[in-house]
Amino acid sequence: MIQIYKPSNTEYEKNGDMTLFPMEAKIHAVLNGAWEAELEHPIDPEGRWKYIQDESVLKMPSFNGEQLFRIKKKRKSENGILATAVPVFWDAKEDCYLQDVRPTNVNGQQALNQMLAPNPKYSGESDIKLETTAYYQDKNLLEALNGNEENSFLNRWGGEILFDNFKVLVNRRAGGDYGVEILYGKNIEKDGITEEVDFQDVITRIYPKSYNGHVLSGAGYVDSPLIASYTTIKCATATFQNVKMQEDAQEGDAEKGIILCSTQEELDEALTRECEKKFNSGVDKPNVTVNVKMVLLEGTEEYRDYQMLERISLGDTVHCKHADIGIITDARVMELTFDAIDEKVKEVVIGKTGNEYFNGLSDAATRIDTAIRPDGTVIGQQIQGIIDMAAAQMKLQSTKAKKQNVRAILFEDKDPESPLYGAMCLGTQGFQIASKRTADGRGWDWSTFGNANGFFADLIVAGTMLADRIRGGELISLEYEEGEKGFKLDLNNGIMKAVQLLIETKKKGRMEKGFCFKDGNLEVLGIDDKVIASIHCCGSLPDNPDDLPSGWPDKVVFAGGEPFESYSNGFWVEGKEAAGVRCNKLEVHTDNDTEVFVGGNIEAEIRKKVIINKKETKTGRAEFSDGTYLEFVNGCLVGGNAKAGGF
Numbered sequence: 279m280i281q282i283y284k285p286s287n288t289e290y291e292k293n294g295d296m297t298l299f300p301m302e303a304k305i306h307a308v309l310n311g312a313w314e315a316e317l318e319h320p321i322d323p324e325g326r327w328k329y330i331q332d333e334s335v336l337k338m339p340s341f342n343g344e345q346l347f348r349i350k351k352k353r354k355s356e357n358g359i360l361a362t363a364v365p366v367f368w369d370a371k372e373d374c375y376l377q378d379v380r381p382t383n384v385n386g387q388q389a390l391n392q393m394l395a396p397n398p399k400y401s402g403e404s405d406i407k408l409e410t411t412a413y414y415q416d417k418n419l420l421e422a423l424n425g426n427e428e429n430s431f432l433n434r435w436g437g438e439i440l441f442d443n444f445k446v447l448v449n450r451r452a453g454g455d456y457g458v459e460i461l462y463g464k465n466i467e468k469d470g471i472t473e474e475v476d477f478q479d480v481i482t483r484i485y486p487k488s489y490n491g492h493v494l495s496g497a498g499y500v501d502s503p504l505i506a507s508y509t510t511i512k513c514a515t516a517t518f519q520n521v522k523m524q525e526d527a528q529e530g531d532a533e534k535g536i537i538l539c540s541t542q543e544e545l546d547e548a549l550t551r552e553c554e555k556k557f558n559s560g561v562d563k564p565n566v567t568v569n570v571k572m573v574l575l576e577g578t579e580e581y582r583d584y585q586m587l588e589r590i591s592l593g594d595t596v597h598c599k600h601a602d603i604g605i606i607t608d609a610r611v612m613e614l615t616f617d618a619i620d621e622k623v624k625e626v627v628i629g630k631t632g633n634e635y636f637n638g639l640s641d642a643a644t645r646i647d648t649a650i651r652p653d654g655t656v657i658g659q660q661i662q663g664i665i666d667m668a669a670a671q672m673k674l675q676s677t678k679a680k681k682q683n684v685r686a687i688l689f690e691d692k693d694p695e696s697p698l699y700g701a702m703c704l705g706t707q708g709f710q711i712a713s714k715r716t717a718d719g720r721g722w723d724w725s726t727f728g729n730a731n732g733f734f735a736d737l738i739v740a741g742t743m744l745a746d747r748i749r750g751g752e753l754i755s756l757e758y759e760e761g762e763k764g765f766k767l768d769l770n771n772g773i774m775k776a777v778q779l780l781i782e783t784k785k786k787g788r789m790e791k792g793f794c795f796k797d798g799n800l801e802v803l804g805i806d807d808k809v810i811a812s813i814h815c816c817g818s819l820p821d822n823p824d825d826l827p828s829g830w831p832d833k834v835v836f837a838g839g840e841p842f843e844s845y846s847n848g849f850w851v852e853g854k855e856a857a858g859v860r861c862n863k864l865e866v867h868t869d870n871d872t873e874v875f876v877g878g879n880i881e882a883e884i885r886k887k888v889i890i891n892k893k894e895t896k897t898g899r900a901e902f903s904d905g906t907y908l909e910f911v912n913g914c915l916v917g918g919n920a921k922a923g924g925f
Contacts, residue, residue: 280317280618285333290346290443294337296329301358303618305340305347307592309452309610310424310432310439315347315363315618327359336363338618341591346443365441373397374419382411386435386448393422393431402446406435423448438593453593453611458586460568460628461599470572471580476565483513484556486549488521488539495546500553502562512562518552521545563607566598567629572622588622590614596628690722888912 280303281294302318315338319327336347347363354360374397381389386406393414394400400419412429414422423431423446424439431448432439438452482505487493494500505511521537523545531538539545570584590596594611613627686705691698701722703710708729712722727734751770758764766775779795794801801809866872888895895913908918 280339281337282329283335283337284329285331285335287335290335290337294335296326298326298329298336300619303338304624305338305345305616305618306614307341307616308613309592311613313365313441317361317363317618318358319361320358321356330359330361335366336361339616339621340618341614341616341623342440342442345441365443367400367441367444367446368420370397370400370419371421372418374400376414376417376419376422379414379422380411383409384411385409386431386437389431389435390446390448393419400444400446402448404435404437404448406437406448406450408435410434440592451593453591453595455595455608456590457597458590458594459597459599459606460583460587470570470578471584472569474567476567477508478565479561480508480512480564481514481556481561482508483511484553485513485515486553487515487517488523488545488549489517489519490523490526491517492523492545494549495542500550502557504557504562516553516556518549521548521552560608565629566607566609567627568596568598568609569625569627571625573624587626588624590623590626598628884912888914 280298280300282296282298283290283294287295298317298319299322300317300319303316305313305315307313315336317330317336317338319330321327330349330352332349332352334349336349338345338347346366348366348369349361349363351362352359374394376393376396379392379395381392384392385408386404387402389412390402390404394402396419412422412431412434414429417425421427421430427433431437435448437448437450440447440449440452482502483499485494485499499513520535522531522539524538524540527536527538537548539548570587572581572584572588587596590611592611592614596609596611598607598609609628611626612629614623615625616622617624686703686707688701688703690701693699699713701710701712703724708727710722710724711726712724714723715721716723751768753767753769755764755766758766760766760775761777763777765779766773768774776795781793792803794803803809890913895910897911897913899907899909901907904921906918906920909916
């Protein structure tokens, strides 16, 4: 039964405002892609068709149970009314706004909980255990889940999406394996069946490498059990960054699931197991795509072979057996069309998902992952391989390109309201890209250029940038203001400028911060960001005495803790003129004799008493019977009168 609810009626657990009797009602769904319902209803005398309004909600049987779809488009003709609808969960595009949501070091379920928090009418489930981080600013929920940006949920956590009314399920995989098996490779003549078998990516022999390039001993390769099923051996190299020798181990590897090997034998076993996992995942089998339209097969002999597909769901596994070579390829339901009137699948596309291809064998984007170690550092030789492969692909493209008789081509959209607004110029000397017009509106403000010498842009936005060498002038943060905010690195002159520059040196078990350059001071930060020492340099007194501690021009001052107004705790150096210490108490502790060498006079002003070995020194005159005397100040001889005369 198909029901419809007026836009104002949200009591979906009850019967709808009207029951519909459409001529046709179907649901088309693509794994991790678009879902759409389409309903065609006659202009009936009862007036049921009048309930088909903009933003109304349809309740329809679906391959995954009874589902709600909101009408987004309708077209009326003398034959009836055609309505197109999307899952009701897609309302989140409008009413679940992620202004600043930052799931940090969390698993799939925890991330979903934070992303769904802006609107409690939505819920989600995920069995993804991977813990990672993503930032969502000014995004609607659908964009954050499955947008094109690198930090979308699917790009960060992975998974496959199923919609279930106001709930979204993003599990590691959708569907299940219920033993459905079909035989392909027969002589198919019916229009209802198309088959495509692709052997290009088949791998039957893997030459494995571990992290840092350690290889398998002996022959150096692992063979698939199906290697004899093919006329030729199909070889490939694979790098498993999750396998390490103990000498390459880093802190936290064990917690991350890294396989650590102490001997070559252990390495051989680990690499062999990883290769076997690849073969078990199907890299040694052809890629099969089968498109079956049951509605065109009904009543035919071939229909019997595919009838079981009427009850499968999105993401289900189908075992496809090749009629000629006997190899069974596990494929997935990638796309289906469900008849909501007959309540069965009418069309299904079976094939491999993009993430099931052998990582890194043909896709340059996935090859990049093999060039980055788990700690984020780059393997230089791998980078070169990526560049070489990308260049080869671009060269291949050039052989397929059609020659133009012009030296340059201009593409432009001058409508500022258009989503395609902008311009691009391609020619024999390179390319130019612009996203806005010049201030006078007479031309394009070109901001990105490329030619045979390199690539130039006013702004480069990237997730991960890989480079063995960076050449340039200035590296400047956004909204940089000299002396006010931001960061500037002058690569040509070796100058670094920042209002504040923090160098963190955290250690395990200790919350040490490191160094901070701030307000003219080099501060050493300890526990809880407490300043434990500071160095201040000033060449002269500032115009405003409040800007810097006063009274100490032309000094380098080393202070314990935060600097005081008078630097009363610390010592200073005045160029080549003098050095001094200012403190409440000065102590000198040595295990051996203390020697003091002075090239000139020692001038001392002792304002209080002197204590030596806990005994107070004396001030006064020592007189003798012969009339001579000695005068002392704080224990020091300062004068007297001897037989030879006064001194």
